Amino acid sequence: MFAPNGSVRAPYARVEKWLENLGNEVIERALRESEARFRRQGITFAVYGDDKASERLIPFDIVPRIFSASEWRRLSAGIEQRVRAMNAFLHDLYHRQEILRAGRIPYDVIIQNEAFVPEMVGVNPVKGIYAHIMGIDIVRVNENEFYVLEDNCRTPSGVSYMLEDREAMMFLFPELFAQQRVAPVENYPAMLRKTLDSVAPPTTRNEPTVVVLTPGIHNSAFFEHAFLADEMGVELCEGDDLFVSDGWLYMRTTQKPRRVDVVYRRIDDAYLDPLAFRPDSNLGVPGIFDVYRAGHVTLVNAPGTGVADDKSIYTFMPDIIRFYTGDKPLLNNVPTWRCSHAGDLSYVLEHLSELVVKEVHGSGGYGMLVGPTSSKAEIELFREKIKTRPTNYIAQPTLALSAVPTFTQSGIAARHVDLRPFVLSGDQIRITTGGLTRVALKEGSLVVNSSQGGGTKDTWVLED
Amino acid sequence: MLGRTASSLYWMSRYVERAENMARLLEVGYRISLMPGAIEGHRDEWRSTLTSAACEQSYTEKHGDIDGAKVIHFLLFDESNSSSVKSCLKTARNNGRAVRTALTRDVWESLNSTWNELAQIAPENITSDRLPEFLEWVKQRAMGFRGALLGTMLRTDNYYFSQLGNFIERADNTARILDVKYFILLPRPSDVGSDLDTQQWAQVLRSVSAHRAYRWFYKDSHYKPWLVSEFLILKEEMPRSLLFTYNWVNLALDGLGELYGSRYACHEIAMETHDRLKNGNMEQIFQNGLHEFLQDFMAANNSLSQSIATTYNFP
Incomplete structure (x- = not known):
């Protein structure tokens, strides 16, 4: 919120005044109301390995994160460029593999990657799109510079929090929205529906039948699955509700079976089809992959997209963007060391206390080391892990992440945030005007993941 | 509509109704237990309550002899008893959660807040003197659910x-x-x-x-x-x-x-x-x-x- 010289940045001017006049009592009441609201509506997520609190609320902070229209335009252009390159890259990987032939990425990085699905080679998804739904994690390091922290193109979650946070803010502080024009985010479900409809297979008769496929009520993001299905007006299915017959996909209804054209699946590749992938999966639909390959159904995202958001690929993203768009990347990567490189590895091992080390295939903030906030013992433990399997790790500098005002136990204080805008690719690219801002609630912490005690904020893009 | 959605809606309502009926049965058991023991046959009232609730066998397997406090706990809070009030409300809510999209917001919030409030109640606090109040709460919540359903569902x-x-x-x-x-x-x-x-x-x-x-x-x-x-x-x-x-x-x-x-x-x-x-x-x-x-x-x-x-x- 503050510029380096300590002044309040322009987009925050009004909110800063509002905050000044807001008593702690009002804030506490608002927090109580919002918590009761989330609880009553069942807006919860599950934490794995925690039986007692199997459903928790994600802490919601009442101070919005704000971008000006021009900042957002710049960011959007960079995101769009990245997403286009990502889809071109995936299409290439599963077809001619030009980028590998050109020697820009080593074969091994792709072929030995667990997220690469050889069964997808030669398959032609509708409109050539693999990653229809992406969440790009972005951090701001100074006035004009944003870094992409991570690309999420498997099944990025959190969009329901973006929408519910906005609802909560409008409910608690309607006066704020009267004072300035905040770009809407509530059109996301309609945008998603349009995107899904636009990638229905050519065999679709009449209106496409779209479903959301969920692993079930025990999944951590079940609320979001139900929420999106509801908002889009489509059925929420579990694997058992779908079946394959004569090369087509159907759902079991109270009447005749109904043909399904597009599946927005929130199930990982490995569990999608026990006949094609993990045979012990009872979450998926036997035979669905064959139906997909025959072009009779669209899977969103396509199987095998995970290879593009892998952290070992991440380091190649600038090259990937240049290779497919011919342009300079508009959004930068965080400088990254690959522990698979001998030179990088020795640097990382020498500087562990300054670095953030992540597992190449990890997600959700599990299994990572944040050097500056870790004890000596923790660092030594991690050192051994890295030495045992260097290819499994990458390292990044701890960034001077932007901090925004957040309500804490000791009043309003600065806390680090990141941002996840959601990007849809179909007949066109659609980006949410805003996104999910995640905030590290612990003082000094850089870890924003909800599974690790992070919270969320409403994100505003001010209109000109 | 998915067959599973239909099934979940069906069982959601069945279990709310069952929770309410369980509360009524316990009310009767409780009333009789307060009556002077002069009238012969009443000492068996807790057994009869268990039988009416179709829980006598499962109770006996777990606890053996009939004991008022144990019967009450078994029928209200025991999650190993699939017909206890707590199990019923949990099953109802899980079914509702699975078909959240088929419910109106009012119906869902009624189910969900019932479950959330119940989760706050410590069984040991529902002592004999507070039982009637608690049973009344169960009935009220069940009726509130039905009211939301009748008043808001297409x-x-x-x-x-x-x-x-x-x-x-x-x-x-x-x-x-x-x-x-x-x-x-x-x-x-x-x-x-x-x-x-x-x-x-x-x-x-x-x-x-x-x-x-x-x-x-x-x-x-x-x-x-x-x-x-x-x-x-x-x-x-x-x-x-x-x-x-x-x-x-x-x-x-x-x-x-x-x-x-x-x-x-x-x-x-x-x-x-x-x-x-x-x-x-x-x-x-x-x-x-x-x-x-x-x-x-x-x-x-x-x-x-x-x-x-x-x-x-x-x-």
């Missing part, structure tokens, strides 16, 4: 499947209470017409919240087994009678028949059961045996439930 298949679960459960409950009380509590012919007799019938009525309604309806303050049975079986004015529940079951099935344009075996089973009640008379029922009549009814009710599940592709 009259389409979502609504019909919920209604089927609700009334098939209620029919089973009323039949079972009548059967248990009649068959177990009145084994000796010499008791018939005694004070004990009157007390027992009062409790039967109470467990379906009908003791006052009975007096209004029959303009008679003396409970007669004949009339009590008639009231609970054949009188469609009485909202927990078998005929009343089958009127609603048929309305829901007719709704589905019209919406989907087909009628199936389940429609016939329901209509047959309904007609038997509609054209029934107590004289004949008693002549052939009330117990046999009720057993037949429960079997038919159960086969209706199964037929609905098969017809509409419940998983």
Whole structure:
């Protein structure tokens, strides 16, 4: 919120005044109301390995994160460029593999990657799109510079929090929205529906039948699955509700079976089809992959997209963007060391206390080391892990992440945030005007993941 | 609509109804336990409560001897007992959660806040003196749920499947209470017409919240087994009678028949059961045996439930 010289940045001017006049009592009441609201509506997520609190609320902070229209335009252009390159890259990987032939990425990085699905080679998804739904994690390091922290193109979650946070803010502080024009985010479900409809297979008769496929009520993001299905007006299915017959996909209804054209699946590749992938999966639909390959159904995202958001690929993203768009990347990567490189590895091992080390295939903030906030013992433990399997790790500098005002136990204080805008690719690219801002609630912490005690904020893009 | 959605709606409503019925049964058990022990036969009231709730066997396996406090805990909070109030509300809520998209916000929030409030209640705080207040809460929450359902759900298949679960459960409950009380509590012919007799019938009525309604309806303050049975079986004015529940079951099935344009075996089973009640008379029922009549009814009710599940592709 503050510029380096300590002044309040322009987009925050009004909110800063509002905050000044807001008593702690009002804030506490608002927090109580919002918590009761989330609880009553069942807006919860599950934490794995925690039986007692199997459903928790994600802490919601009442101070919005704000971008000006021009900042957002710049960011959007960079995101769009990245997403286009990502889809071109995936299409290439599963077809001619030009980028590998050109020697820009080593074969091994792709072929030995667990997220690469050889069964997808030669398959032609509708409109050539693999990653229809992406969440790009972005951090701001100074006035004009944003870094992409991570690309999420498997099944990025959190969009329901973006929408519910906005609802909560409008409910608690309607006066704020009267004072300035905040770009809407509530059109996301309609945008998603349009995107899904636009990638229905050519065999679709009449209106496409779209479903959301969920692993079930025990999944951590079940609320979001139900929420999106509801908002889009489509059925929420579990694997058992779908079946394959004569090369087509159907759902079991109270009447005749109904043909399904597009599946927005929130199930990982490995569990999608026990006949094609993990045979012990009872979450998926036997035979669905064959139906997909025959072009009779669209899977969103396509199987095998995970290879593009892998952290070992991440380091190649600038090259990937240049290779497919011919342009300079508009959004930068965080400088990254690959522990698979001998030179990088020795640097990382020498500087562990300054670095953030992540597992190449990890997600959700599990299994990572944040050097500056870790004890000596923790660092030594991690050192051994890295030495045992260097290819499994990458390292990044701890960034001077932007901090925004957040309500804490000791009043309003600065806390680090990141941002996840959601990007849809179909007949066109659609980006949410805003996104999910995640905030590290612990003082000094850089870890924003909800599974690790992070919270969320409403994100505003001010209109000109 | 997905078969699974229909199934979840059906069971959601069944379990809320069952939680409410459990609360009523416990209310009766509690009342009797407060009465002076002078009236013989009442010491068995907790056993009878367990039997009416179809939980006697599972209780005995777990606890052995009948003990008031243990029975109350078993029927309210024991999650190993699938019919305890807590299990019922949990199952209802899980079913509702799975089909969140098929519910209105009001219905879902009613279910969800009931569960959240229940999760805050420590079983050890529900001591004997606070039991009535808690049971009242359970009933109020169940009625609030039904109110939200009746007041906000579109009259389409979502609504019909919920209604089927609700009334098939209620029919089973009323039949079972009548059967248990009649068959177990009145084994000796010499008791018939005694004070004990009157007390027992009062409790039967109470467990379906009908003791006052009975007096209004029959303009008679003396409970007669004949009339009590008639009231609970054949009188469609009485909202927990078998005929009343089958009127609603048929309305829901007719709704589905019209919406989907087909009628199936389940429609016939329901209509047959309904007609038997509609054209029934107590004289004949008693002549052939009330117990046999009720057993037949429960079997038919159960086969209706199964037929609905098969017809509409419940998983």
